[in-house]
Amino acid sequence: MSEPIAASTAASLRKGDLHGSLSDPVLDTMNFLNEITFRYPKAISFAPGRPYDGFFDTEEIFAHLRRYLDHLAAHGTSHEQIRATMFQYGPTAGRIRELIASSLREDENIDVPAESIVVTVGCQEAMLLVLRALVRGPDDVFLVSSPCYVGITGAARLLDIGVTGVEEREDGFRCADLELAIRTELARGRRPRAFYVVPDHSNPAGTTIPVKTRHDLLELAARHDILIVEDSPYRLVSPAPHLPTLKSLDRQRRVVHLGSFSKTAFPGARVGFAVADQLVTDDTGRTSTLADELAKIKSMVTVNTSPLSQAVIAGMLIACGGRVSELNTQAADYYANAMRATLRQLDRCFPAERRAAVGVRWNEPDGGFFLTMRVPFTAGNAALERSAENFGVIWTPMSYFYPHGGGDHSIRLSVSYLTQEEIVDGITRLAHFIDAEAKSPG
């Protein structure tokens, strides 16, 4: 060990030597979107899927925390126990499972024991846990509705899991397409395990699955013995009436329901959860629940979800008696108005008689943050840059969301973070951009 160390031995890594998930085309294009947003700060952006924060109030954080501490004290928790509850690690599966279970009963007609819930660091961690538990190896198939939220495909890539996309039609998901995908995988000798879907106001497409199709989907899952992984963060920030969740219709423990408080209550708390009441039996006949197994994995990912974050969410749940929907009445109106303003301005800019000629069409979601627009040109990064540079408007290429390619002529518009004035101005700019692209010889 006496050789001198040359300066050239300073550590440097080649990207190709790192794990493949780091060089992902989706992450790279997402980075491009961030870069465009940074380079054109004055552009109106229909890209971010963030909740509007005008309804939040920083002082409320203190009030929610205090309310939870008072709640613990009122239920006989001693000063020392409260201190340990807040400061120590706490149980891996979470501290506020009873409150979440009660909220799901109140608000969503989902009746599950608290023990079937695992509290996670946002819904993203729940996705990672579910993927890890259900996919044992390369013969296991995890199906996703496509186009698809990048969180689930990203987590799959991290775990070296290849997902199988089930392409949505322009009017949304069809059971027949899922069944075909299942049969195709079975014919290849693979084992379909689960299907991930956002049934309400999906990200990115903005589609909603009708009630009849929800029943059919559950029946299909039972027939092929797969699980449904339901993720529905935009339901309760959408105007009522809400369609029933898949989990509320589930009589056979077919559905793993993923929950998030990031759109409805407090994005920065990073609190989500999984409802996983499925029974798991080992070789000796001993049973546990899928929630128990998810908690074991969680112990290797984040150990536990911050009791501080859980306490603030608990304070919010206590304040509204678990009725997160009521907590969001005003927000749901706000987003619905934003969506209506967007659709109204699209109508103005592209009257019905002009649409076919220009080659545009769009869906008309009655809730959620997103809508899809078909455009008459390749809507990739180059077009996005022209749009930002020359027309001052930013959107998300739909192709980002297709695990196997596709969506080259579609864009996603997010309406959640803009004022009505910005929406009218932004859609007008978008229309000018589309007209210019449609006329351009390229």
Place this chain on the structure above:
Amino acid sequence: MSEPIAASTAASLRKGDLHGSLSDPVLDTMNFLNEITFRYPKAISFAPGRPYDGFFDTEEIFAHLRRYLDHLAAHGTSHEQIRATMFQYGPTAGRIRELIASSLREDENIDVPAESIVVTVGCQEAMLLVLRALVRGPDDVFLVSSPCYVGITGAARLLDIGVTGVEEREDGFRCADLELAIRTELARGRRPRAFYVVPDHSNPAGTTIPVKTRHDLLELAARHDILIVEDSPYRLVSPAPHLPTLKSLDRQRRVVHLGSFSKTAFPGARVGFAVADQLVTDDTGRTSTLADELAKIKSMVTVNTSPLSQAVIAGMLIACGGRVSELNTQAADYYANAMRATLRQLDRCFPAERRAAVGVRWNEPDGGFFLTMRVPFTAGNAALERSAENFGVIWTPMSYFYPHGGGDHSIRLSVSYLTQEEIVDGITRLAHFIDAEAKSPG
């Protein structure tokens, strides 16, 4: 889709069909330890590695949060920006990187730019990110000092990464053993990437690497072009003087330093970090840092660390001017007294002249939470149960911490969570148990 669904189609999963990480022997034995603790609530337990919470104060959470908000306002952050800072998702790499970088300069003589830091959900997430980034496939070798903290081996299992253990001697880590392991892997055609080590008051063994060996280790890493992953959560809760961290000695960006506020400040905040200033170059010659790449992976695990948790930690850092060591002067004294009381009582129960006859010996850490004791019987789950049942004392079998087996005749004693009276009583009980085992014919 018209076939009726029989009740027998209710979903049920076989454990063998789930991912292998769920059926891990370490997790199972850890569960056994929890079960024993639950079944013998009156036993004195030397098992939990939790910090003592007597120095925590629930009201301080409000004060720390307020201090950070005031700090933002004093630095010109508007009311609306503060609201967005607290409530929205925030940057994946973290919000309080400047404060952490400044604390590392103040306290640890580690001088790195804030951009080389990624704030994580506890140190556990940092381990997962580093493992994922550095290990591309089965030919990449991740070495760990053995016995080893279960967090790193657990995260590796989750990612289907097999770690290579470098067994510590009874007096601690030796560079020659690491070099032999590296050469063995190279001879097998594999590529050693990094070595994970807890240099100060390690969990589980309680060993500390001397300064000379730290320098040799850095030289060895340079010679074989591997990285050192340094994890040192017990340093600043140990009495001064502290040996220099590997990162503070690192002139070649060989060391990825993992940090945790869970032992020093606030376990329940779940805030840790990775310092990863290594350069990463892609095929086109474009460079990023390893921290940038870790943040990309983090976006698929937890999206970002709760700004609320970060705010409370920031408030603590501001209050102590970044000197986490000073914040922990009282706690370090407390733990040092606990360790001394433990060693004193071991001396009393097993005077020097009796030790060899009984077949016991132990190390004498001058800090940290843990010490290792060699015992004259197989210290597995059966012995643990006898110890709890008949003698009212609980400890951790050292075998839990060996990735490739070993440690069958050693136990880990944790001193962090007990009063002096409990320690004296508990060690006396332990001595009676050991005497009984030593005499038993089995």
